[in-house]
Amino acid sequence: MTTTFLLNGASATLDADPTMPLLWALREVAGLTGTKFGCGMALCGACTVHIDGVALRSCVTPLSAVAGKNVTTIEGLQSRPAKAVQAAWVGLQVPQCGYCQSGQIMSATALLEKNTAPSDAEIDAAMSGNICRCGTYPRIRAAIHSAAQTLKG
Amino acid sequence: MTPPRTASRTSRRAFLKNTGAVSAVALTIGFQWAGPARRAEAAETGGVFMPNAFVSIAPDGSVTVIAKHLEMGQGAYTGIATVLAEELDADWAQVRVESAPANAKLYANLAFGMQGTGGSSAMNNSWAQLREAGARARAMLLQAAAADWNVPVTELTTDKGVVRHASSGRQAGYGALATRAAALPVPEQVSLKDPKDFKLIGHRVPRVDVAAKSDGTARFTIDVAMPGMLVALLKRAPLFGATVRSFDATAAANVAGVVKVVQVPNGVAVVAKGFWAAKQGRDALIVDWDDTHAEKRSSAEIMTEYRHLAGQPAATARKVGAAGPAIKDAAHRIAASYEFPYLAHAPMEPLDAVVKLTADSCEIWTGDQFQTLDQANAAKAAGLDPAQVNIHTLYAGGSFGRRANVRSDYIVEAVSIARAFGADGTPIKLQWTREDDLHGGLYRPMYFHKLEAGLNAQKELIGWRHVIVGQSIMSGGPFEAMVKDGVDPTSVEGASTIAYDIPNIDVSLVTTRNPVPVLWWRVVGSSHTTFAVEAFIDEVAHAAGKDPFAFRRDLLAHEPRMKAVLELAADKAGWHDGPLPKGKGRGIAVAEAFNTLVAQVAEVSVDAAGKVTVDRVVCAVDCGIAINPDVIKAQMEGGIGFGLGAIRFGAITLDKGKVEQDNFNGYRVLRINEMPNVEVHIVPSAEVPTGVGEPGVAPVGPAVANAIFAATGQRIHLLPFPESVRNKA
Numbered sequence: 001m002t003t004t005f006l007l008n009g010a011s012a013t014l015d016a017d018p019t020m021p022l023l024w025a026l027r028e029v030a031g032l033t034g035t036k037f038g039c040g041m042a043l044c045g046a047c048t049v050h051i052d053g054v055a056l057r058s059c060v061t062p063l064s065a066v067a068g069k070n071v072t073t074i075e076g077l078q079s080r081p082a083k084a085v086q087a088a089w090v091g092l093q094v095p096q097c098g099y100c101q102s103g104q105i106m107s108a109t110a111l112l113e114k115n116t117a118p119s120d121a122e123i124d125a126a127m128s129g130n131i132c133r134c135g136t137y138p139r140i141r142a143a144i145h146s147a148a149q150t151l152k153g
Numbered sequence: 154m155t156p157p158r159t160a161s162r163t164s165r166r167a168f169l170k171n172t173g174a175v176s177a178v179a180l181t182i183g184f185q186w187a188g189p190a191r192r193a194e195a196a197e198t199g200g201v202f203m204p205n206a207f208v209s210i211a212p213d214g215s216v217t218v219i220a221k222h223l224e225m226g227q228g229a230y231t232g233i234a235t236v237l238a239e240e241l242d243a244d245w246a247q248v249r250v251e252s253a254p255a256n257a258k259l260y261a262n263l264a265f266g267m268q269g270t271g272g273s274s275a276m277n278n279s280w281a282q283l284r285e286a287g288a289r290a291r292a293m294l295l296q297a298a299a300a301d302w303n304v305p306v307t308e309l310t311t312d313k314g315v316v317r318h319a320s321s322g323r324q325a326g327y328g329a330l331a332t333r334a335a336a337l338p339v340p341e342q343v344s345l346k347d348p349k350d351f352k353l354i355g356h357r358v359p360r361v362d363v364a365a366k367s368d369g370t371a372r373f374t375i376d377v378a379m380p381g382m383l384v385a386l387l388k389r390a391p392l393f394g395a396t397v398r399s400f401d402a403t404a405a406a407n408v409a410g411v412v413k414v415v416q417v418p419n420g421v422a423v424v425a426k427g428f429w430a431a432k433q434g435r436d437a438l439i440v441d442w443d444d445t446h447a448e449k450r451s452s453a454e455i456m457t458e459y460r461h462l463a464g465q466p467a468a469t470a471r472k473v474g475a476a477g478p479a480i481k482d483a484a485h486r487i488a489a490s491y492e493f494p495y496l497a498h499a500p501m502e503p504l505d506a507v508v509k510l511t512a513d514s515c516e517i518w519t520g521d522q523f524q525t526l527d528q529a530n531a532a533k534a535a536g537l538d539p540a541q542v543n544i545h546t547l548y549a550g551g552s553f554g555r556r557a558n559v560r561s562d563y564i565v566e567a568v569s570i571a572r573a574f575g576a577d578g579t580p581i582k583l584q585w586t587r588e589d590d591l592h593g594g595l596y597r598p599m600y601f602h603k604l605e606a607g608l609n610a611q612k613e614l615i616g617w618r619h620v621i622v623g624q625s626i627m628s629g630g631p632f633e634a635m636v637k638d639g640v641d642p643t644s645v646e647g648a649s650t651i652a653y654d655i656p657n658i659d660v661s662l663v664t665t666r667n668p669v670p671v672l673w674w675r676v677v678g679s680s681h682t683t684f685a686v687e688a689f690i691d692e693v694a695h696a697a698g699k700d701p702f703a704f705r706r707d708l709l710a711h712e713p714r715m716k717a718v719l720e721l722a723a724d725k726a727g728w729h730d731g732p733l734p735k736g737k738g739r740g741i742a743v744a745e746a747f748n749t750l751v752a753q754v755a756e757v758s759v760d761a762a763g764k765v766t767v768d769r770v771v772c773a774v775d776c777g778i779a780i781n782p783d784v785i786k787a788q789m790e791g792g793i794g795f796g797l798g799a800i801r802f803g804a805i806t807l808d809k810g811k812v813e814q815d816n817f818n819g820y821r822v823l824r825i826n827e828m829p830n831v832e833v834h835i836v837p838s839a840e841v842p843t844g845v846g847e848p849g850v851a852p853v854g855p856a857v858a859n860a861i862f863a864a865t866g867q868r869i870h871l872l873p874f875p876e877s878v879r880n881k882a
Contacts, residue, residue, distance in 0.1 A: 017409070020429045028384075028427045033376035034369020036550070037428075038501050039587040043817040046501060074369035089367040093359060093783055096791055097226030098366030099373060099501040099550025124826035131817060133501050133551050134226045135794025137828035139787070 005066045008032075008076025018064035023047045025063045026073060034074035034102045038131070045130030048103040049073050055110035057129075074102040081112040084150040088143035096134035104130050108144050116151050118144060202331035204293055204339055206259040207286040208237055214314055214328030216243045221253040221260035221268060222275040223522045224362060225500075225549040225556070226791075227846035228784035229275045231360040233283060235780055236276070239353045240287030240346060243327070244314035250361050252546040255524035267525035271557045271673070273747040273844025276780055280842055288343040290334075297333040298325055348839065354780050362548070373550050374505040374519045375584065382507070382580040383412055385570045386431040386589075388438050389420040392447035392810040393594055394668030397421060397440060404437035414438065415573035419562070422570045428584055448668040449810040452599060456492055459601035459622040459665065463490070467620055467661035468639030471649040474657035479616030483607025487696045489689055490604070492871050493623075493681040494804035496597035496674055497590065497820060502550025504563040504585040504593075510535055510571035511578045515542045519564060520549025522557035526631065530561035534568040535576070553675040553795070558595055559630040560670075591820050592812045596805050597674030598624040602648075602685035612697040614708065616657040619648050619685070624671045625664045639664065643673060647682030647851065652715050652745060653690065653708035669807070675795055676847040679746045684800070684872070687742035687855030692868065701859060702728050702741050709743075714775050717836060718752040719743045721773035725834050726754035733863075736760065737768075740859025742852035749848040750775040750836075753793070755829070755856035759864045763877030767797060767829040767857055772849065774833065777840035785845045786833040792849025793831050798823030800854035801874050 004013045007030060014029045021040075026032045026049070035058055038046030042057035049058045050072040077086065085108045088094075095101045104127070111118055111126040118126065123144050132140070203209040209217045218237050224230040230250040238248050253260040253268075260268045263278040291311060298316040299306040302323050310317050317324040348354070365371040390396065400421045402414035408423075410430025415422050423434035480486060506519035508531075515535045521527055521544050532539040549556055556563075567583035574581060585593065600623035607616035625641035627633060635642060640662050642649075649660045674680055694704035702723045709716040723729070723741060733739055736759055743752040756769040772789045779785055802821035806813045814820040858869040867878050 017429065024427065024429045027376075028378075028429075031378065032369075033372075033378070036373075036501070037375060037503065037584075039817050041587070041816050041818070044501070044587075077368075086367050090359075090363050093363055093787065095226075095360075095363050095366035096228070096787060097501065097549065097551040098362065098371050101366050102369045105367065128824045128826045131501065131822055131824060133499060133553070133795065133822060135791035135798075135823065135828070136787070137794055137823075137825040138790050138831055140825060141828075 003063050003067050005068060006070040008072055009078070014063065016063055018062060020063050022049070022058040022061040022063050022066055022071070026058060032073050032075050036099055036102055038100065044100070045107060046100050046103040048106040048130065050106060050110060053110070053113065055107050074105060077105070077109060079109065079113060081147065081151060082109040084147040085109050085112060085143070088147040088150065092139050092143045092146060094136050094139040094143050096136055100130060100132045104132065104140055108140070108147070111144065112147055112151065117148050200332045202290070202335040204290040204334070205286045207283060208241065208290050210290070210327050210331045212328045212331055214247055214326045216241065216248045216314070216327070218248060218250050219253045220250050221262070221279070223270040223520060223546055223549055223552070223556070225270070225520060225522070225552040227275070227788060228360060228781065229270065230362055231358065231784060232276045232780050233279060234361055235353045235358050236280060236283040237287040239351055240284045241291045242311040242313065245353060245358060247314055248361070255528045255542070255544040257525040260524070269523040269525060269557060271522065271554065273749065273847045275844065276842045277748070277844055284345050285343060288345055289340055292340050292343050293334040293337050294327055294330050296337050297330045301325070301330070301333060348778065354778065355782065357783055358781055360784065371548055373502055373548050374507060375502060375550070377507045377518050377547070377582060379580045382582060383424050383426060384428045384431045385422045385424045385567070385581050385583045386435040386586070387417070387420050387422045387566055387570065387583065388435050388440055389589065389593065390442050390447070392442070392444045392449065393670065394447035395442040395444040398443040399441045401439040404439070405434040408434040408437055413574055415570060417566060417569035417573050419566050419569070422573070424570065424574055424581060431584070432586070446668065447810055448807070450807065451809055452495065452807040455599060455667065455807070456601060459599070462622045462663045462665065463601055463603040463620045465663060467663045469659070470640045470645040470662050471651070471658055471660040473655070476616045476618045476657040476659035479657035480605050480607035480618055483616060484610040485608040485612070485696055486605065487608070487693050488605045489692055489868070489870060491602040491685045491688065493600040493602070493684070494806065494872060495599050495669070496680070496799055496803045497805050498553040498555035498674055499590060499820060499822060500549070500551025500553055500555055503587055503590050504555070505583060506564050506567040507580055507582045508567040508571040509578060509580045510568060510576045512576060513537065513541060515568060516545070517542065517564060517567070518545045518547055520552065520556055521546040522549065522552055523561065526559055527561045527564050530565050531568045534565045535572055554673045554677070555595065558672050559632065562595065587816050591805065591814050591816065594670035595672035596669065597680055598626065598671040600681045602681070604685060604689045606689070606693045608693070608697055612699070614653070614655050614693055614697070617651065617655045617659070619660045620663065621645055621648060621661070621682070622663040623665060624667065624669070626671055626673055628664070643678045645682065646678035647744065647746065648678070648686055650745065651686055652712045653705070654711055655708070675792070676746050676850040679744055679851040680799070683742065683744040683851040684854045684858070687744070687852060688858050688869065691740070691855070691859040691862065705741070705743060715743060715745060715750050718750045718773040718775050721834055721836060722752035722754050722771055725773065725832065726756070726771035728754060736864060738860040738862065738864030740856045740861070740863055742855040742859060744848065744851035746848040746851050748843040749845060751789070751848045751852055753852040753856045755853065755860045757857060757860040757864055759861065759878055763879050765861060765874065765878055767827070769830045769832070770853060770856065772831060772833045773836060774845065774849065775836035775838055776845050777838050777842040779835050779838070780842050782835055785835055788845040789833040789849040790831045792847065793853045794823050794828055796850035796853040797827070797829070797857065800857065800872055801827070804873050
């Protein structure tokens with residue numbers, strides 16, 4: 001059975017079990033491995049993607065649910081906020097093991113696409129669903145502020 | 154008087170060197186390889202200059218550093234490349250890093266005597282080795298240029314990958330000299346840079362892996378894909394020590410995409426065309442378990458046993474003077490006990506390994522942390538010789554010690570599945586889920602600590618007695634020889650090594666046994682001993698009527714480096730600026746772990762409902778020469794977050810032997826809204842670098858507990874912390 005949707009700006013038709021979580025369809029069927037598996041229960045945020053511009057957990061989203069929708073993964077980030085976030089991630093040397101960072105970047109980008117000058121509390125609220133076991137949190141906060149500055153300037 | 158530090162400071166290195174089993178493994182695996190070539194290689198490698206096992210320079214000038222250590226987030230690749238590139242005088246923009254193959258002879262951790270990463274040893278054991286490797290390569294490039302230009306080598310200089318001759322104005326990039334350099338003999342002696350000339354070490358050098366880790370292209374084991382690859386999930390016993398009695402694979406085999414169901418020593422595996430099919434197949438699999446020999450107690454019952462054992466005869470880990478009589482006759486006696494739960498490592502990448510097994514070869518792709526032991530264990534599981542096992546080490550999505558284990562559990566599982574599948578060369582990826590990770594054992598052990606201290610009439614600390622009860626990490630494996638006279642050093646380090654100048658000290662250990670598998674966890678023994686020592690010394694300081702900082706400082710006169718980090722943290726935190734407002738508190742703690750000294754001051758707020766917020770942690774660290782100050786800061790920040798999550802929320806508990814936590818809802822870890830502001834201050838030093846991956850974890854728990862006491866008058870004796878801390882006042 002196939003599901004057709006917009007994947008990183010291009011039409012994609014994936015032949016897979018429609019109940020398969022989008023995460024595994026992206027990783028194993030579409031071959032986009034930047035989106036990561038961390039918990040399978042929407043508890044850690046490693047699998048975060050944008051569906052119609054909203055940051056959602058692909059590990060609990062069935063493939064069938066994105067039919068006709070617009071899905072963006074870390075590989076397809078193009079927006080100005082996304083580029084500012086990624087540049088800030090490099091500039092402030094955020095990642096350590098790096099495994100959670102695709103999800104962090106997807107959540108941070110979704111935040112800045114709605115709110116170009118988030119406070120610490122707004123950052124915490126938007127990012128508390130994304131776990132980083134390496135504890136890069138202070139740098140994530142700083143990098144989001146830095147990206148916000150870039151967007152302002 | 155300075156109490157002797159006994160075996161205390163003996164590092165893991167000394168123990169491992171004395172460990173026959175490990176040496177045997179190293180011999181088996183290492184000695185079939187040829188020794189380092191006396192002449193660098195070039196002809197057969199397309200003009201690539203490989204002066205030694207750690208670096209190669211291509212004709213295009215690119216420098217590839219071969220990392221013998223796993224990059225699991227701690228910055229090892231960057232540190233390794235920095236040290237080598239410094240002496241090579243390479244252009245950092247042209248430096249890349251590749252992981253070394255499994256080869257104990259070329260790539261042993263010099264602290265272990267075998268290839269592996271751990272104990273915060275990567276930079277310390279590689280420091281001299283990598284500096285020399287870089288310097289030798291540079292010397293050969295200089296010789297090549299001198300011969301080419303017919304000028305004395307002493308007139309040549311290097312900078313950013315270019316050799317220059319000032320008086321003639323000639324210059325050549327390293328790439329252009331590579332072929333010629335490769336034909337030269339490797340020099341016996343080389344001189345190393347004066348540290349004042351360092352251009353990379355101690356400077357802001359960007360990590361080599363950050364770009365790829367910011368755009369989704371960094372490749373982890375879970376990302377490995379190859380034609381025909383299958384994915385396996387393994388159903389493991391619900392109780393530790395249970396085994397498969399029988400299984401019914403009918404329903405599992407009917408799941409679309411399931412290829413085969415196979416039994417292996419650890420359970421029953423479902424091998425399928427992808428994760429989702431394997432997961433559904435495993436859900437449908439029915440296994441009847443034999444739990445005759447399984448652990449069926451609850452963790453509360455285990456702790457009850459430990460409390461009882463704390464009063465039983467114990468093995469001596471450290472003895473100075475006679476603590477028992479000193480405390481008995483003391484003018485003031487203080488006593489406390491501390492209880493620590495099992496902890497899971499819970500790295501973000503659930504364990505995984507890809508294996509391609511044939512009748513005479515075994516290829517493994519994984520975030521490998523213990524290559525030599527993994528190679529030997531994989532060979533045994535495959536029925537092959539270690540030389541037939543080839544390991545490709547990839548980035549690990551965290552580890553915190555989990556991927557370094559003497560059973561090579563997840564790798565052996567993957568190899569066993571590939572063998573049971575038919576060893577037909579089909580690549581099979583074993584993928585653990587988060588539930589598998591939290592249920593899978595190899596936890597930081599549970600511990601019970603009982604402490605007593607005595608003060609004389611002048612309120613001076615004259616006696617210290619510390620009993621630790623818990624399972625041994627080292628017993629029963631290849632590191633058994635580390636256990637001496639009934640004392641596993643990893644059970645007591647941080648307690649037996651107590652640095653305070655106390656005339657009578659008695660530290661002892663009762664080692665327990667049960668079927669729950671245990672393992673080192675980030676900062677190993679100091680993950681619990683530092684809490685017990687630093688929380689209790691705070692209670693003693695309070696009983697003595699002394700300031701907690703001043704009390705510690707006065708007992709560290711003979712430990713200048715530890716005293717210095719303590720003072721630096723206190724100064725930077727404003728310890729001397731007077732008390733914080735009501736409802737807030739400051740706490741301090743200091744630790745030595747893996748020869749790195751760390752002190753931290755925590756500031757907390759406790760609201761009317763008893764909810765604790767950690768506002769700020771000020772950290773001072775002395776790790777010798779700071780190779781990469783920004784990475785050191787990152788490791789302190791991360792260590793603080795990791796340690797804080799554990800003491801606030803971390804616990805694996807058993808109910809009738811079954812683990813009660815399934816995922817990150819039950820096993821809570823620190824989230825961004827719970828992360829304090831962190832300030833890190835690095836002590837300038839000319840000492841050989843020591844590690845930073847783990848030590849930052851140790852002091853945060855007691856610093857926060859002591860801050861909670863300052864705010865509320867309430868001591869923390871049970872970990873993790875209670876949901877709310879009631880004000881005692």
